[in-house]
Amino acid sequence: MLLNRRNSGERWRVRPDGPGKVTGALAYLTDMDVPGALYALVLRSPHPHARIVSIHTEAARSLPGVAAVLTHADVPGLNRFGIARQDQPVFCEDRTRYVGDAVAAVAAETLALAGSALDLIEVEYEPLPIVGDPEQALLPEAPLLHPEGNILHSKSYRSGDAEAIFGQCAHVVEETYVTTRQMHAYMETEGGLFVPGPDGSLTVYAPTQHGFMDRLQLSRILAMPERRIRIVSSPIGGSFGGKDELNVQPYGSLLAMVTGRPVKIHNSRRESVRSGLKRHPMTIRMKTGTDESGRILAHRVRIVADTGPYATLGAEVLNFATEHVVSAYRFGSVDVESISVFTNNGMSGEFRGFGGNQAIFALEGQMDRLAEAVGMDPWEFRRLNMKAADEPGPFGQTIARTDGLAKVWAAAADSALWKERVHLDISENSDIISTSSATFDPKRGGGDLPLWKRTGIGAALVMHGAGLGYGIPDPSGGRLALRKDGKIEASFGFEECGQGLIATLEQMLVERFGFAAEDLRIVIGDSDAVPDSGSSTASRATSMMWKSLSLLQTPFTEKLLTEAANCCGLPVQRLRLGPGGIWDRESGERAIGYPALAERLAEPIVCEASTSYPVPDTDIVGAHYLYSYAAVVVKVEIDDLTGRIRVLRQFHAVAAGPVMNPQGYLGQIEGGSSMALGFALLEESTMAQGQYIANNFDTYLIPTIADLSGPVEVLAIEDLPDGDAYGPRGVGEIGSVGLAAAIASAVRNAAGIFIHRLPIDPALLQEVMPIGQWAVMSDER
Amino acid sequence: MQMSDAVGFSASTPTVWRPRHAEEAYRLKKQFGHDAAYVSGGTLLRTQWENGSPVPGHLIDLSSAAEWKEAGADNGTFAIGAQTTLSACRSDPQLQALYPLIVEASRSIAAPSIRNLATIGGNVSSGVGDSLPALLVYEAQLDWYDDGGERTESLEDWLRRMQDGTAQTDSLLLRVRLPLESANLDPSENLSENPSLTADPAHSFAYYAKIGRRDSFVPSAVTTALTGTIDGSGRLRRVRLAAGGGKTIPRRYPEAEARLEGKAADDRSVHLLHAILMASYTPAPDPFLSDEYRKRTAANVAASHLWRAISEFAHGKEGERCC
Structure with missing residues (x-):
């Protein structure tokens, strides 16, 4: 079904958090304030790589109005953090490894005073040689950034002997694909409010994608039991993976505990750019060969990722990229070696797509190049080499069977956009038309377009794994209750970061149980009030809510109906759940309202479900079991004058199981594709000598609505x-994965140029004197 | 050995002055010198401060002087008060009719909320604002207030002095004046001093383009403006070309203008314009786009302006013949 308001009918609902967001009435956690709060700032290293000779805080401490100045010496617990591996210093002791590294933090009565105190902290640095490039980091003479070396993680996958088979290939394509550092660019920068309790407890109001992970990490740093830390973490003004890891929480927490006063901290955009995570820049070298008929026989891949100074989820991102450079093609033999390397550049980490974006750009680029080498239509070439529904996953693991891949392939082939391409390609190659006019080019000008504009259509195929993958604990669960006040309370440990999680949960409760929206209270993002559902990441939240609700449906319904039957003196079989209460099937009347039922109960009705994200039966860490599939077709226009690309039209076919919330689903694909458009055409956090060149949104350019004006279907x-037990697959990431590859493909179609680096450099596509090719008029007047 | 630094933060709050007259504003600027800045909308200053420029100790707020916000005919010119916001420029009906490129330039600068604050005076005073190429082709004059009281100077001269570093930095811009003869009037009036050229209907053209790395709310990479006329015999007359962009101080291109004067409006003129800009457009350094790219862009876009003018003229003639 084409997703839009009209086709969705009554399923198209107003999101519960929508009015507050569009009117600005909703308060984010960084908008919170309490009387008497202190203001905190963090002192970060000006050097990408330096030895700390000395730190003197006396002058800052003695400034009136300064409540605390902290350094590494003041951390009571572990002076390190990291979701997967705790190697990032809360405060650097003797060495800084990037320009976001924290050295000290200050809390003062006003922000201005905190700033003055930062100025008074004296840190003596001895700059060290900068490792600004991962290839350089791998050289034997490179300075070691960590005692164990400069390699964070390596991953390989082999099947068959690719190297030997290249010799038998009729066509071999080799290319190096380069992607750069992309910023999440969330509206709300990192920050929060940290409130110590009189009993020595701490409440943290700060955005994160996994409150319980923050609680665990903070308990290590503060040397405090987890139960004394409460994390309130929603609503969030955007995250996209960027706030899953700790950011300012250690500083706010430590300062609050030391001063015994509430502490407010909120990164400026500059500080967010400097200290925050980015998408991993990757260099992906591919060599792929086919036989005479176009069947792929061998595929060799080498990935080098720039992970920056510390681990966070760099290893996991690399695993994901390694899996997705193989994806769903039937390679005769595969040889992938990947490596994630420490540098003194900015921190790389989790970002929507999780390494799939880079992998698919490279893989789909290979498919287009190979198709041309073989002389085949690129989409037919993909079909020839696609795996069937019952074949194993990228690492040879068993995966949940769906026909998603074939179906998205067919939907793209059948789309109006792809048919337009086929038609144009035939026109372009037709002798009859081309001889009729020496200058005729069906892709140039026409309609309202001047002659210096060319159009082209391209497509890409995407396979995207969901969940954390084999080898990483991935539990989840949720709770339903009828509370004393008569509300049906749904509690999940997930976060609302703008993706529409609350709306989707509400819609599932309404559609599955028959509740009215007014009957419901949705509780998320508060570690004292919700069960641990795992992280709101890896396209997993909707699947896990669906699974939990399906586990809860029978017990919760039975309990409600049994209690209602007792109260009303009616047999259970005559009762059903409905809006406002429990209804009598025979009379069609409401038998008892939820508030009335709750009032008569001695105890609230509570049901909990525990589950975990399905993983394959394998021993390969990171291998997935559930996948979503997408095909993206895009039409672009290239301006020869400037070389700039405009995306005119997009078509996305997405196979991810049933749609839980049409508006949310559409929003995820449109939103993801907007990020992908930025990744493809605009966004690049360039670094020179370990320093960011673009420090704010005046020079780091994300797409505006003007760049996103083309229709998206x-x-x-x-x-x-039949019998699939896993329900909806996630769509949180897949919309962000394929568009860049499709744009590159469309550029090839329009301009005959293969793109191997993102974002696409307009200079590559600019013509030297585009106007001269078309006569205006002669000078015979 | 270096000392540590703090980021994105200013500890002190500047004093804000609200002068009611140019004389008072200028006196304050002279008094505080480099530690003072004139402020209108403050939008450009804000981005400079965000990027680490020091916030001066004194801000001289020009917004309380109402007379600097007016636009209209004055002494044989069309005067735009320096405090006129870009939003006001964008929607001014007289500017739309007479100097459409200024309206187009105003539309291309920043975003609506910024244009509600930002002023034409601030855009001009920056020396690199996107209104400048449009103002240059209309041969704008600037009214300044400084030691000698009010004085008028051509925009072109002032930009030249900006380029060579001899422009006074304390002078206060009062208004921008546009000569009425450069307005987008009936071309036959424009050429009335040479009646022989008005025998055939002439075609006036005016084009403006701002090219950035994205479609809107973006710093300019290249900004161009081109005006002129194709006379009844198909010859180019009074071509005015200006180009700037980014940190490049915009300027006119007198060589191109002189060499195109009287030339046939055809491909050769388009090529000539392209070649001259390729040779003479010298962009200031930009960390995101190469000089070569911006040179080509300036030449391509300016040449496309002329191509469009000629194309429209040709189609107009065809239209006359067939009807």
């Missing part, structure tokens, strides 16, 4: 095989 393919 989203076709949701909902079919799953």
Whole structure:
């Protein structure tokens, strides 16, 4: 079904958090204030790599109005953090490894005083040689950034002997693909309010994608039991993976505990750019060969990722990229070696797509190049080499069977956009037309377009794994209750970061149980009030809510109906759940309202479910079991005058199981594709000598609505095989994965140029004197 | 050995002055010198401060002087008060009719909320504002207030002095004046001093383009403006070309203008314009786009302006013949 308001009918709902967000009435956690709060700032290293000779805080401490100045010496617990591996210093002791590294933090009565105190902290640095490039970091003479070396993680996957088979290939394509550092660019920068309790407890109001992980990490740093730390973490003004890891929480927490006063901290955009995570820049070298007929026989891949100074989820991102450079093609033999390397550049980490974006750009680029080498239509070439539904996953693991790949392939082939491409390609190659006019070019000008504009259509195929993958604990769960006040309370440990999680949960409760929206209270983002559902990441939240609700449906319904039957003196079989209360099937009347039922109960009705994200039966860490599939077709226009690309039209076919919330689904694909458009055409956090060149949104350019003006069609393919037990697959990331590859493909179609680096450099596509090719008039007057 | 630094933060709050007259504003600027800045909308200053420029100790707020916000005919010119916001420029009906490129330039600068604050005076005073190429082709004059009281100077001269570093930095811009003869009037009036050229209907053209790395709310990479006329015999007359962009101080291109004067409006003129800009457009350094790219862009876009003018003229003639 094409997803839009009209086709969705009554399923198109107003999101519960929508009015507050569009009117600005909603308060984010960084908008919170309490009387008597102190203001905190963090002193970060000006050097990408330096030895700390000395730190003197006396002058800052003695400034009136300064409540605390902290350094590494003041951390009571572990002076390190990191979701997967705790190697990032809360405060650097003797060495800084990037320009975001924290050396000290200050809390003062006003922000101005905190700033003055930062100025008074004297840190003596001895700059060290900068490792600004991962390839350089791998050289034997490179300075070691960590005692164990400059390699964070390596991953390989082999099947068959690719190297030997290249000799038998009729066509071999080799290319190096380069992607750069992209910023999450969330509206709300990192920050929060940290409130110590009189009993020695701490409440943290700060955005994160996994409150319980923050609690665990903070308990290590503060040397405090987890139960004395409460994390309130929603609503969030955007995250996209960027706030899953700790950011300012250690500083706010430590300062609050030391001073015994509430502490407010909120990064400026500059500080967010400097200290925050980015998408991993990757260099992906591919060599792929086919036989005469176009069947792929061998695929060799080498990935080098720049992970920056510390681990966070760099290893996991690399695993994901390694899996997705193989994806769903039937390679005769595969040889992938990947490596994630420490540098003194900015921190790389989790970002929507999780390494898939880089991998698919490279992989789909290979498919287009190979198709041309073989002389085949690029989409047919993909079909020839695609795996069938019952074949194993990228690492040879068993995966949940769906026909998603074939279906998105067919939907793209059948799309109006792809048919337009086929038609134009035939026109371009037709002798009859081309001889009729020496200058005729069906892709140039026409309609309202001047002659210096060319159009082209391209497409890409995406396979995207969801969940954390094999080898990483991935538990989840949720709770339903009828509370004393008569509200049906749904509690999950997930976060609302703008993706529409609350709306989707509400819609699932309404549609699955028959509740009215007014009957419900949704509780998320508060570690004292919710069960641990795992992180709101890896396209997993909707799947896990669906699974939890399906586990809860029978017990919760039975309990409600049994209690209602007792109260009303009616047999259970005559009762059903409905809006406002429990209804009598025979009379069609409401038998008892939820508040009335709650009032008569001695105890609230509570049901909990525990589950975990499904993983394959394998021993390969990171291998996935559930996948979503997408095909993206895009039409672009290239301006020869400037070389700039405009995306005119997009078509996305997405196979991710049933649509839980049409508006949310559409929003995820449109939103993801907007980020991908930025990744493809605009966004690049360039670094020179370990320093960011673009420090704010005046020079780091994300797409505006003017760049996103073309229509976006989203076709949701909902079919799953009979008996599928896994329900909706996630769509949080997949919209952000394929567009860049499709744009590159369209550029090839329009201009005959293969793109191997993102964002696409307009200078590559600019013509030297585009106007001269078309006569205006002669000078015979 | 170096000392540590703090980021994105200013500890002191500047004093804000609200002068009611130019004389008072200028006196304050002279008094505090480099530690003072004139402020209108403050939008450009804000981005400079965000990027680490020091916030001066004194801000001289020009917004309380109402007379600097007016636009209208004055002494044979069209005067735009320096405090006129870009939003006001964008929607001014007289500017739309007479100097459409200024309206187009105003539309291309920043975003609506910024244009509600930002002023034409601030855009001009920056020396690199995107209104400048449009103002240059209309041969704008600037009214300044400084030691000698009010004085008028051509925009072109002032930009030249900006380029060579001899422009006074304390002078206060009062208004921008546009000569009425450069307005977008009926071309037959424009050429009335040479009646022989008005035998055939002439075609006036005016084009402006701002090219950035994205479509809107973006610093300019290259900004161009081109005006002129194609006379009844198909010859180019009074071509005015200006180009700037980014940190490049905009300027006119007198060589191109002189060499195109009287030339046939055809491909050769388009190529000539392109070649001259390729040779003479010298962009200031930009960390994101190469000089070569911006040179080509300036030449391509300016040449496309002329191509469009000629194309429209040709189609107009065809239209006349067939009807």
